[in-house]
Amino acid sequence: MASATTSTTLSLLKTAASSTTSSATHTSASLIRVPPTRHQRKSVPLRQSLGFSAAASGYSLLSLHVSSKVRSFKGKGSRGVVSMAKKSVGDLAGADLKGKKVFVRADLNVPLDDNQNITDDTRVRAAIPTIKHLIQNGAKVILSSHLGRPKGVTPKFSLAPLVSRLSELLGIQVVKADDCIGPEVEKLVASLPEGGVLLLENVRFYKEEEKNEPEFAEKLASLADLYVNDAFGTAHRAHASTEGVTKFLKPSVAGFLLQKELDYLVGAVSSPKRPFAAIVGGSKVSSKIGVIESLLEKCDILLLGGGMIFTFYKAQGLSVGSSLVEEDKLDLATSLLAKAKAKGVSLLLPPDVVIADKFAPDANSEVVPASAIPDGWMGLDIGPDSIKIFNEALDTAQTIIWNGPMGVFEFDKFATGTEAIAKKLADLSGKGVTTIIGGGDSVAAVEKVGVASVMSHISTGGGASLELLEGKELPGVVALDEATPVTV
Ligand SMILES: Nc1ncnc2c1ncn2[C@@H]1O[C@H](COP(=O)(O)OP(=O)(O)OP(=O)(O)O)[C@@H](O)[C@H]1O
Numbered sequence: 001m002a003s004a005t006t007s008t009t010l011s012l013l014k015t016a017a018s019s020t021t022s023s024a025t026h027t028s029a030s031l032i033r034v035p036p037t038r039h040q041r042k043s044v045p046l047r048q049s050l051g052f053s054a055a056a057s058g059y060s061l062l063s064l065h066v067s068s069k070v071r072s073f074k075g076k077g078s079r080g081v082v083s084m085a086k087k088s089v090g091d092l093a094g095a096d097l098k099g100k101k102v103f104v105r106a107d108l109n110v111p112l113d114d115n116q117n118i119t120d121d122t123r124v125r126a127a128i129p130t131i132k133h134l135i136q137n138g139a140k141v142i143l144s145s146h147l148g149r150p151k152g153v154t155p156k157f158s159l160a161p162l163v164s165r166l167s168e169l170l171g172i173q174v175v176k177a178d179d180c181i182g183p184e185v186e187k188l189v190a191s192l193p194e195g196g197v198l199l200l201e202n203v204r205f206y207k208e209e210e211k212n213e214p215e216f217a218e219k220l221a222s223l224a225d226l227y228v229n230d231a232f233g234t235a236h237r238a239h240a241s242t243e244g245v246t247k248f249l250k251p252s253v254a255g256f257l258l259q260k261e262l263d264y265l266v267g268a269v270s271s272p273k274r275p276f277a278a279i280v281g282g283s284k285v286s287s288k289i290g291v292i293e294s295l296l297e298k299c300d301i302l303l304l305g306g307g308m309i310f311t312f313y314k315a316q317g318l319s320v321g322s323s324l325v326e327e328d329k330l331d332l333a334t335s336l337l338a339k340a341k342a343k344g345v346s347l348l349l350p351p352d353v354v355i356a357d358k359f360a361p362d363a364n365s366e367v368v369p370a371s372a373i374p375d376g377w378m379g380l381d382i383g384p385d386s387i388k389i390f391n392e393a394l395d396t397a398q399t400i401i402w403n404g405p406m407g408v409f410e411f412d413k414f415a416t417g418t419e420a421i422a423k424k425l426a427d428l429s430g431k432g433v434t435t436i437i438g439g440g441d442s443v444a445a446v447e448k449v450g451v452a453s454v455m456s457h458i459s460t461g462g463g464a465s466l467e468l469l470e471g472k473e474l475p476g477v478v479a480l481d482e483a484t485p486v487t488v
């Protein structure tokens, strides 16, 4: 199946390229013909090893109360081995929590409109299971987050707009502090009842947070008895509330959201049900080099879309009009294609594209072969043949990870490719395929299409998920206590 797909791509590209030069035809065909051989790695499917349905849209406390032994993933990335077997809040006994002051770092960095209304509460909802678990066990929750990138105290970055949504979702009145350290905060902590939640003010109002200053971390730590990090979206930052604080608070454990992100973005990606397909899009190849290189080590099929494809086409001698091209990445594009071939990864580039006469929502548009983009026109989406070929390739996959849109999906006219991929993944998710949306704009696209709830996992992290997919270690995870080793 994958092999048929590859040859269809080739023939379409050949047809397209014949309108330019024969050498371009030869170059594109020889570079893209990569045999679809499977990797020989032995793997235990995540679904099987976790013992719960990874295809479920949401997640329950029950499903996340998995023992430490099933969370001992070691994901091999291009930049080293990522060991993410961390102690979880689910590993703590009720007695460890009752009456205890628990410092919970969440990522409540949500978008707000001009009237300070939350326009997307995904991150708030994602933080709820851990907080609920703690309050149900009689803990006193001291909740901390950043919002935006303030330089000093900045009212528009206050966490005040979070209070009502948090209270609504938790079913209790959340108390808000005007600061995150100091005597007033200490008084509020002292009066916090068991099962109560105190939301601290934006921790980035102190420059010491991002500088990870130990004195500041110690002040935060002095408020509590133990630490739970559930801020996956900020786990790639070594800040006082994500990393420094762990030096002063024991135990320091992972929250349910953080654990679930690791289970999917490390576990499912390192030990996928095969065939394993990766879809990488977005604007520039330069911002995805690490991800592509890392995924080439693991996946069987790699589909490329978005603005980055034009650098690959240009590297093959095709004319790309005024499409987005990174001239200094042409050699890199060539070497990535060669690497895919050497690794036996079936790499598919879109054979046709939707072009525009200007970068605007009302631009004139046309569908052309990828090799026939006229001067003055730019490719802003993948075309219908590409969607068909991508869908056929995805039909063969058992695990799919997607990062980055296929086109300029913010403009309706150029959203078709991205929306088609979102719908395809939703359809396959319903058939038991593990579908992982790796953060960033692809999450926005999936939400726009209204299929977010059926995906196996939607990451709440943009930068954090990219770094994890690149095989990097996240400081906020590394700092947590190791899970107790058990024999499987
Ligand atoms: N053909 C194209 N030409 C120009 N821009 C494109 C094209 N295709 C997609 N884009 C743009 O790429 C942007 C997303 O790229 P980016 O690399 O940021 O992806 P992402 O990984 O989803 O996001 P994040 O950086 O948040 O992780 C979108 O704004 C989209 O409009």
Ligand SMILES: O=C(O)[C@H](O)COP(=O)(O)O
Pocket: 107, 109, 148, 149, 233, 234, 237, 461, 462, 463, 464
């Ligand atoms: O939105 C995010 O990606 C996280 O909240 C991290 O924010 P930052 O990039 O400002 O550190």
